Amino acid sequence: MKIKAMLITLALTLAVIVSCVCVSADGAKITVSIANGTLVLTEAAVDVTDIDGDGALTINDALIAAHTAYYTDGADGYAAANGDYGLAITKLWGVENGGSYGYYVNNAASMGLSDPVKDGDRLYAFIYTDTTAFSDMYTFFDKAAADVSENGTLELVLSGAGYDENWNPVTLPVEGAVITVNGEKTAFVTDKDGKVSVKLDKAGKYTVTAVSDDKALVPAVCIVNVTESSPQTGDNGVYALVICGTVALFAATVALRRKNSYAE
Numbered sequence: 001m002k003i004k005a006m007l008i009t010l011a012l013t014l015a016v017i018v019s020c021v022c023v024s025a026d027g028a029k030i031t032v033s034i035a036n037g038t039l040v041l042t043e044a045a046v047d048v049t050d051i052d053g054d055g056a057l058t059i060n061d062a063l064i065a066a067h068t069a070y071y072t073d074g075a076d077g078y079a080a081a082n083g084d085y086g087l088a089i090t091k092l093w094g095v096e097n098g099g100s101y102g103y104y105v106n107n108a109a110s111m112g113l114s115d116p117v118k119d120g121d122r123l124y125a126f127i128y129t130d131t132t133a134f135s136d137m138y139t140f141f142d143k144a145a146a147d148v149s150e151n152g153t154l155e156l157v158l159s160g161a162g163y164d165e166n167w168n169p170v171t172l173p174v175e176g177a178v179i180t181v182n183g184e185k186t187a188f189v190t191d192k193d194g195k196v197s198v199k200l201d202k203a204g205k206y207t208v209t210a211v212s213d214d215k216a217l218v219p220a221v222c223i224v225n226v227t228e229s230s231p232q233t234g235d236n237g238v239y240a241l242v243i244c245g246t247v248a249l250f251a252a253t254v255a256l257r258r259k260n261s262y263a264e
Contacts, residue, residue: 142156
């Protein structure tokens with residue numbers, strides 16, 4: 001029995017080692033956004049590897065990699081330390097505010113920096129602007145990216161993360177938020193259900209977010225690709241082309257028959 005137990009233990013140990021090696025070797029490709037009242041990093045592509053050497057690909061690894069790739073002073077703009085509740089952020093995008101930070105993966109609140117990340121995940125970390133009442137609300141659109149044509153309408157729904165009376169997490173519609181396009185405010189405002197219709201009349205790539213004058217919103221992000229409208233011929237034009245083509249073909253056929261007749 002002792003030998004059997006030892007073999008099982010050895011097998012489990014090897015499995016863990018192999019798993020860690022595979023995780024470190026494979027890595028993950030995710031996108032990272034960071035906000036400090038406004039966006040300072042928007043949907044940036046980040047290659048995550050096991051930088052901290054804990055045998056897993058985690059939020060902590062992703063934030064280290066994001067700062068290394070995009071922050072002016074590299075990884076020095078980020079720091080984390082172990083505290084009473086585990087590993088916690090102590091500096092984000094160069095800001096140290098006593099630990100007032102938040103982070104979500106795929107619009108779901110994370111339990112800690114050791115939470116895993118995988119290919120295709122969207123990580124959003126932010127600095128609380130209200131460090132007294134912590135009223136900053138994490139918000140998100142119903143879509144992270146969209147394609148529309150020129151003069152087309154982009155339909156969005158803005159939601160915010162909140163809590164019920166028992167402190168259970170809930171999702172709430174955000175009313176009265178002003179839509180911004182590439183940082184500029186527009187006339188488009190969300191209704192009581194968080195819905196809004198946005199018109200974009202020129203081809204290009206746009207970052208659509210939402211702001212509020214009376215709420216501290218962590219800005220939602222939607223990357224929109226507006227394509228040029230293809231010129232279309234109206235039905236009347238199509239019919240005219242068909243008729244002209246038919247007449248031309250008929251005339252050519254008649255001329256050819258006459259020519260053959262003369263030749264005979």
